[in-house]
Each structure stands twice: as structure tokens, then as C-alpha cells.
Amino acid sequence: MTLFRKLGGVVAAIGVIATSPAAADTLIYAGSVITDADSNPTGPRVIIVADGKVEGVYASTAAEVSAREADGAARIDLSDKTVLPGLIDLHTHLSGDPSGEFWREATTPPEYSTLIAAKNARITALAGFTTIRDLGSRTDQVTQSLRQATAEGIVPGPRVVTAARTISIVGGHGDVSGFTKDVNDVLTSGFTCTGPVQCSEKVRQASQYGADLIKITATGGVLSQQGRGLEAHFTNPEMVAIVETAESLGLNVAAHAHGARGVEDAARAGVQTIEHGTYIDEDAAKAMNANGTYLVPTLMAFEGVKNGLGKGVYTPVVEEKIRVVAAYADTLIPRALEYGVPIAFGTDAGVYPHGENAGEFALLVKGGLSNRQALASATTVAADVLGLSDEIGQIKAGFSADIIAVDGNPLEDVTVLEDVDFVMVRGKVIQ
Template identity: 70%
Template sequence: MTRYFTILFSALAALLMAGPAAAQVQIIQVGNLLTDAMSDPSGPATIIVRDGKIAEIRRGPASAINEPDAQLIDLSDKTVLPGLIDLHTHLSGDPGGDYWRAAIDPPEWYTLIAAKNARITARAGFTTVRDLGSRTDQVTQSLRRATADGVVAGPRIVTSARTIAIVGGHGDTSGFREDVNHVLGSGYTCTGPVECSQKVRKASKNGADLIKITATGGVLSQQGRGLEAHFTDDEMKAIVDTAHVLGLRVAAHAHGARGIEAAARAGVDTIEHGTYLDKQAADVMKANGTVLIPTLMAFKGISERLGQGVYTPVVEEKIRAVADTAKVFMGRAYRWGVPIAFGTDAGVFTHGRNAGEFALMVGQGLSNREAIASATTGAAKVLNMENQIGRIAVGFSADLIAVDGNPLDNVQILEKVDWVMVRGRVID
């Protein structure tokens, strides 16, 4: 019980300590400026921020600036680079195998957990996240507004809200008596193209920024059955076509190769995980411009908890089965030319460790520069926000982080971020 009160008070502190609205003018003195992953650090610079956006960048040592009411921020001993973007998080959840807690924890609990994790995520240097599947209705929609308004300290949030799944598949509630499963159901399962299309419209109506589907089975769900396609081709096509008509992109959780191929052929925008990707599925992804979000930290995080009684025997068996493939599949995708962007599945492992993904990506073949690009310019493009975030440029959102050293030389530097600004607000 003490642990839960500690989390509760931490979440309340995050609510109360988000800080005031962004100062009208901020002058940031930078020791080494890295404007984007494809550039090199350019040495000392001054960044002028007005109303949460980058108004001016002056190269060289700071000169006299006539802004008597400006807030001065001295980062003259730091490297400043764009805020990082994580395309796969679950802010309203913490790691563990206690799936049964959904039967007893109220929605308010998950809201407080989400507020806690939003601040932790921002302090880790991630100034924008895609949240792909919340525990209860309206949690991340409300948090999205709260972080945007400065009520809660946290990143910019793009959310799918609830996940669309097949009845009885990964993403549906299972593991209880039938009557309990029914009560705990999300209301977003579907059968047949018409009903699946309706669920997309329902998600849009309820404030989703994009659609998340579980296109295949999953590792952490209670079902022991395989990881191939869940939806029929017609169902997935109905989901994607409806989403795109509404201006929403589609992220598809997918493990098995044929399920990945089917989702990519249906036109989904991103494949999440992609564990058993093969050349045939990769070719379809390339042809359709489908981006892989590998979530390597998820596999690392769940493997760390094996043998501790955290997961059920069914889940442990699936984790062990996928372990070896998880160490190599992204490297294959990279060599086959599949576009890759950064996402971690934070929530499956402890929030705040998101930057551990960089070293894992480099370990499977990406250069430091490519890995950083995947979490900045590349991720911004996935969000259709490449003219707002992902680079340090005039007119862009003032999403900035500061570190010691040059992350292009050592990407693990990003695991210790010293200073963070989101939309012109410093995250203390």
C-alpha cells in the first residue's frame, strides 16, 4: 500500500509542479549546437525563443541582445539538440504482468500514473510521444490537453487512445470469467469490415489522433496461440481506408511475417515491433512506404523480468521464444531497406529508460547519426510534423534538450539528459 501512495503523491507533485506558462522571451546560450542529426555540432550559439517557438538562432558567442525582460538560460557548457520523439509509448501503464489489476483499479488511478510517467518521459529528453493504447477511456486525451496547456509537466502527446482489436485477440480483455471480460472490455473490438470501420469512426469521434490496431497476436497477452494475422484482409482494408478518409494514420502492432505483410498491403502507416519480418514482408513495406517501429527496449525489458513470477507461464513461454529473433530482426530490416523510426513501447519496461533504444539500434547496424535521426527528423515525418518538430530551426517548436558531449560520437550520452524544454517550458 505504501508503494501506491508514493506513486500517487509523485503524480500529484507532477500536476502541481508543471511550472508556469512559457516566458514570452527566453535567451538560451548554447556551448555546442546540433540543429539536426544530419549536421555536425556548430559550436557556440544563442537561441531566442518567443512564445514557445524558436524565433532566432545566432551563431558564435552570445552578443548583446536588447531584451530586458527575457529569461536567460545558460547552457554554454552543454550540447543542445532537438527534443527526442518516441513513437510507441503507453503512459498510463507501468511494467508488470498483473493484467488482473484492470478488474480493481479505477480510471482515476491510471490518470495519475499517466501524469507521473509524462513528467518522467519528458525529463528523459523525449519532448513528443505517440501513445499507442491507454488503459481507460479519455486518459491520454485529457493528458494531451494538460501537457499542451502546461497544467502537467510532460511531452507533446499524439494518442491513439484505445486499441482496435478482434474479439478475443491481442488487445481484447481476456483471462477472466466471461462476464468479467465483458465488463472490462474496451468497446473497440470488431468483427467484419462494417463494424471495424465503425470502430475507427468511434475512435475519431472520441478524440484519437491516429488509429492503433493489433494486426497480429501478441507476446504479453494471455492467449497461447500464434502471432500471425488477426484481422481479415477486408477488415484491415476497411480500417485503413476509413482512417485515411478521416485524416488519421494507422499504427499496426504486428509480429508474424504474414500478418506484417497483410497489414502493409492494407496500407497501414507503421508496423510496431515487426519481430518475424521476412524479405517478402519487407518488400511489401518498402513498396507501400510503411515504416518499422522496432521497439527493441520492449524485448529487453520483458526479458529482464523472466523467472521472477511477473508473467504467467503462457507469457513466459512466448517471451523466451521471441528472444533470439528480437536481437537481429531490425538489422535485417535495415539491410533490406525498410524505413525505420524510433519507438520503444515504454510502459512494457520502466518509463524514463527510453533512450536505451539508441544503443540497441546501433547494435543492429544503424550509425549513431541514423539512430538519432530516427528519433528526430524521421519520427517527425511519421507524425506529419516535420515542419514543427525534430530540428532546431526558426519557426519550429522550442523543443530542446541539453547533454554533455557529442551524441554523434557516443549515442549513449542521450541516456543522461541534463536539461529539457518542451514548447518553451523548462521541465524541472
């Protein structure tokens, strides 16, 4: 068998060849268009896509449409669908799949993690998520490489914004633990720190390695092999040093945080987003609102880990932590709404199976968001978090042609987003 044939099998398996090239001009005939989360369905419209961007949304009789038809522009018939902006997930881990087998840290080579990331990129895009923020990969340069590969159309997938590696305290959540000292030392990421100077250095190192933002584990975590609680890990001077250094480099900080005081400390230090936020209380919320910090709830992650309870999936120390946080997770959205905390969409995909991201919408609505608020959290709000509100999150002239189509109206029933029929990323159809 030739090398080409061998590689061809791998390429087909991860779907690299399943991205349709964009025509110079494409006409999308939509049954109705929701141009943004604040707008209602338009009724039949034609979206003109040129050079990977939306040129405009028109009535079928518009002169612009007739001219493109006469020029032989490609046609996509979605006349029985509702067309809307591609969705954004602010918390994913594309280089990993769900597993309670923590020992896999010691057996998984970076090449395998890269293939897993490529597989999950396509799965995530097909689920309707055309932009993702990846908050911690298993090995160096995996998501930075994926970011480039999806941008160049080599791998079908969403736009990737990546934190690359997570910055954590030594022995805390995000560091390697659970092995003997010799194994822990070999597997450590190189992104742990003690004291403001070291933590500042790790931020600069992450920037040097191509991170788009900084991710820290501000508190203990549920799935790590240590049971010392879910409150603050970093000292206040360490977190302030991280945020100030990141800001000096033009980078925002996302903080994994569960415990209320850890959330409060991270918000006071100036982080942009709180990931999870399980125990948010009034004081933590006040700090978040004072700083303009968003909550990224990751409710699907809580559902995913609860499904593994009592099945031998997790170690006893992890099982205990899951049981403790489960009840609080159910009340997270009502508390956030009560305290006026802004909510942005993120799921922690990788803790549960990739491609099921849209299950988060129903959980947000169950917690008290309207269908429209839930959709906004994954479009206009998430785009604002990324600093891309003039590029993505809407179907609008000059915006990236990140477009999906579904049956039904998500403003009436947000669960229709769990079954996406058509996906275009940067003007290219994902198949």
C-alpha cells in the same frame, strides 16, 4: 486538513507545479548546437526562444542577441552542454507501468490510470522526450485529457499524439482475456470488431472520441493471455476497411504486428507503421517498402520482458511466447537494414519502466544503425511519421522550442542521450 492542502500534496507528487513559465523572450547560451540530425555541432551559439518557438540560432555577437540582452530577456546557461532537438518516441503507453499481473485490469479504476499517466508524462519529458505517440491507454479519455493538459501547461510533459484505445479482434491481443466470461464481458474496451463493417465503425468511433491516429493489433501479441501464435488476427477485408476508413477521416494507422505474414498483410492494407515487426522477412519487407511503411522496432520492450523471465512475473503462456520471440528480436535491425526498411524510433514504454526510453538508441546502434541514423530516427524521421516535420525534430526558426541538453556529442556516442540535463517543451522548462 483543507481540500487545497490535500490536492497540493497530490499535485506536488506528480510534478504538476514543476513546469517553469516561459518568458516572452529567452536566450539559451549553448556550448554547441546540433540543429538537426544531418548537421554537425556548431560550437557556441545562442538560441532565441519567443512565444514557445525558436526564433533563431545566432552567434553570441549577433545584433539580435544584443538587442534581447538589452531588453532583459531571460538567460539559460548551457555553455558547457550540447543542445539538440527534443526526442520523439513513437510507441508509448503512459497510463500503465510494467506488470505481469494481468488481473489488475479488473482492479484499476480510470482515475488511478490518469494519475499514473500524469506521473509518466513528466518522467518521460525529463528523459528528453518532448513528443510521444501513445498507442493504447487503459481507459477512455485518459490520453486525450493528458494531451490537452500538457498542451496547456497544467501537467508537465511531452506533446502527446494519441491513438486512445486499441482496435482488436474479439478475444485477440488488445482485447481482455484470461478471466471468466462474465469478467471479460465487463472489462472489454468496446473497440473490438468482427467483419469490415464493424471494424469501419470502430475507426469512426475512435475518431469521434478524439484519436489522432488508429492503432490496431494486426497479429497476436506477447503479453496477452492467449497462446494461439503471433500471426494475423484481422482478415484482409477487415484491415483494408480499417485503413480506408481511417484515411477518409485523415488518420494514419499503426499496426502492432509480429508474424511475417501479418506484417505483410498489414503493409499491403496500407498501414503507416509496423510496431515490433519481430519476424519480418523479405516478402514482408517488400510490402512495407512498396507502401512506404515504417518499422518501429521497440527493442527496449523486448529487453524489458526478457528481464522478467523465470521470476514469476508472467503467466506460463506469456513466458513461453517471450522465450520464442527473444532470439528473433536480436536480429530485427540487421534484417530491416538488409531489406531497406525505414526505421523510426519507438520503445513500447510501459512494458519496461518509463524514463528509460533512451536505452533504445544503444540497441539500434548495436543492430547496425550509425549514431546519426539513430538520432534521426527519434527526431527528423519520427517527426515525418507524425506529419509534424515542419514543427518539431529540429532547432530551427519557426519550430516549436522543444530542446534538450546533454554532455558530449551524441553523433559520436549516442548513449549520452541516456542522461539528459535540460529539457524544454514548447518553450517551457521541465523540472
